[in-house]
Amino acid sequence: MDLKSINWKNLDFGYRKAPFRFHARWKEGQWESGRLVEDDYIRIEESATALHYGQQCFEGMKAQRSSSGKVYLFRPEENGKRMQDSARRLMMPEVPLDLFLKGINEVVRANIEYVPPYGFGASLYLRPMLIGTGHNLGVKPAPEYLFAVFVSPVGPYFKEGFKPIRVKAESYFDRAAPHGIGHVKAGGNYSAGMLPVTKARQEGYAEVVYLDAKEHRYFEELGAANIFFILNDNTFVTPKSDAILPSVTRRSIMEIAEKDFGIKVEERPFGINEISRVKEVGACGTAAVITPIGEMLINDETFRFYDQGKTPGPITEKLYKHLTSLQVGDIEDNHHWLTEVK
Ligand code: PLP
Ligand code: COI
Numbered sequence: 239m240d241l242k243s244i245n246w247k248n249l250d251f252g253y254r255k256a257p258f259r260f261h262a263r264w265k266e267g268q269w270e271s272g273r274l275v276e277d278d279y280i281r282i283e284e285s286a287t288a289l290h291y292g293q294q295c296f297e298g299m300k301a302q303r304s305s306s307g308k309v310y311l312f313r314p315e316e317n318g319k320r321m322q323d324s325a326r327r328l329m330m331p332e333v334p335l336d337l338f339l340k341g342i343n344e345v346v347r348a349n350i351e352y353v354p355p356y357g358f359g360a361s362l363y364l365r366p367m368l369i370g371t372g373h374n375l376g377v378k379p380a381p382e383y384l385f386a387v388f389v390s391p392v393g394p395y396f397k398e399g400f401k402p403i404r405v406k407a408e409s410y411f412d413r414a415a416p417h418g419i420g421h422v423k424a425g426g427n428y429s430a431g432m433l434p435v436t437k438a439r440q441e442g443y444a445e446v447v448y449l450d451a452k453e454h455r456y457f458e459e460l461g462a463a464n465i466f467f468i469l470n471d472n473t474f475v476t477p478k479s480d481a482i483l484p485s486v487t488r489r490s491i492m493e494i495a496e497k498d499f500g501i502k503v504e505e506r507p508f509g510i511n512e513i514s515r516v517k518e519v520g521a522c523g524t525a526a527v528i529t530p531i532g533e534m535l536i537n538d539e540t541f542r543f544y545d546q547g548k549t550p551g552p553i554t555e556k557l558y559k560h561l562t563s564l565q566v567g568d569i570e571d572n573h574h575w576l577t578e579v580k
Contacts, residue, residue, distance in 0.1 A: 241351060246358040249393030251525060256362075256389045258348035260341040263371075264331050264383040272341055272385070274348050280386065287370030287380040292426040294369040295324035298524045300361040301346045301353050301389075301579060304567035309353050309579045312565050314342055316486045321368060324422035329379040330368055341387045342366065346579045352391050356566060359399065363392040363525070395462065395525035396444055400558060402532025402547050403444035403521070405460065407510065408434050409537055412451035413458065413481070420458075420481035427483075431461040445521065447534065449510065450479060456507045463523035464488040465531070467516045468553045473502045487522045491557050493573060498560060501553070510536050518544050518551030520558075528558040 239254045255278055262272030287293035297317040301309050318338035325332045333341075342364060346353065354360035366387045370380030396403050411434040414420020414427060431446065438446045447465060450456040457477045459465055464485040466476040474495045476488060495501040519531035532547025533540060544551035550558070563569045567576065 239352075244354075244391060246354050246360050246391075249354070249358070249360045249391060250397060251363075251392045251395045252390070254352075254390045254392075256349040256352045256391070258345060259386060259388040260345040262333075262337060262341065262385045264385070267331075269331070269334065269337055269385075272337060272344075274344055278388070280384065282369070282371045282384065283373045285373045285375055287374055287378075291370075291377055292424065292429075293328055293330060293380055294367060295321060295328055295330070295422060295424050296365060296367040297321050297423060299342070299364040299366070300524055300565075301364060302361045302566050303353050303356045305356045306567075307356070308567060309346060309350060310565065310567055310576045311342065311346070311579060313486050313490070313575045314339060314577055316489075317366065318342075320423065320484065320486070321366060324424060325368055327419060327422045328424060330370060330383055333368060333385045337385070338366065341385065343579055345387045345389055349389050350579070352389065354391050358393075359562075360391060360393050363390050365389070392525075394527070395523075396521075396529050398444075398529075400528075400530070400550060400555075402530040402543075402550060404442060404533040404547070405445045405447050405521075405531050405535075406438045406441065406443040407457075407534060407536040408438075408446045408448050409454060410434075411446075411448075413448040413461065415451045416481055418481060420479075421483060423483060428461070435461045443535065450507075451481065455511070456509050458482050459485075460521050460526075463521040463526035463529070466491070466520050466522060467508060468518035468520075468551060469515050470517050472553065473504055474553070475504045475506065475508050477508045478505045479507070485523055487524060487527070487561070490573070490575065491522055491528065491561055494557060494560050494564075497573075499556065513541050516541075516543060518554045520551075520554045528554060528561060530554045
């Protein structure tokens with residue numbers, strides 16, 4: 239990828255090959271120290287569990303540039319810990335936190351020119367992954383593993399940027415079952431979501447909101463982000479469920495809402511029957527950042543939120559501005575969430 243050919247202003251959320259990636263292999267109970275490699279192909283056994291049985295997980299993170307040119311990561315240790323949770327659930331060896339952070343830092347440092355300049359709303363997306371390798375045929379954990387991190391400069395996940403999107407509450411397909419793997423970042427959760435989201439996009443919706451698989455009565459999350467609601471009395475509510483991904487972004491905006499803005503925050507089961515009490519809705523995640531949801535289809539009925547879904551709601555906007563300013567170092571990091579890559 240030729241850096242000069244990148245139009246930082248109009249970047250989509252897509253793969254662009256950067257020069258370096260980080261690889262560390264696990265064999266015979268040991269992690270190697272890992273190294274930077276240039277090859278963007280991974281050579282693994284045809285019988286690897288990652289390819290057949292979905293024994294793999296991943297993470298999503300961003301490196302962003304400040305106005306003075308510094309490069310910051312946002313709460314990287316939280317992604318490291320979540321990858322360990324995913325590894326345990328999928329019977330893979332945990333990547334030690336120091337190896338995870340070393341891989342992240344080395345890969346960003348090696349590709350530092352690919353961290354977009356300040357002020358374009360673009361960032362360097364990091365994709366850490368852990369995959370089962372080694373020859374294997376039966377359904378059992380792999381004998382070997384690869385921890386890898388590649389990066390790609392990206393723009394907004396929803397092409398509209400900070401504009402309200404239309405979403406559809408999924409009344410047929412489920413993302414994750416109770417006691418399944420919805421709470422970990424396993425690839426299978428995303429392959430299961432490709433059919434529903436493709437159908438939704440064909441119908442003009444940007445994303446799907448999944449409901450609880452048992453009763454289809456409670457909101458869970460979107461295919462690629464968590465969800466939050468601002469009620470008419472200004473309360474911030476976000477679903478409590480064991481089947482959703484514990485989002486680092488969501489945890490952060492709950493803290494911002496409560497501590498920085500004095501907003502009442504609730505994490506609780508949130509039923510579709512409560513939608514009439516809602517005045518703003520938002521999606522949140524690393525890729526989605528905070529994306530306002532202007533319109534939602536629920537069982538053939540369309541609900542529109544702030545300004546008939548035409549503009550972002552004021553609380554959503556306030557949270558978005560605070561989070562994004564904090565992430566690029568424009569305002570003081572009083573939560574101690576930033577790590578500079580030097
Ligand atoms: N939920 C799902 C299904 C996701 O894919 C993501 C993205 O990572 C999130 C939620 C948001 O998590 P985070 O804020 O940690 O990126
Ligand atoms: C992220 O926000 O980092 C994600 O992993 C969402 C996605 C699958 C693009």
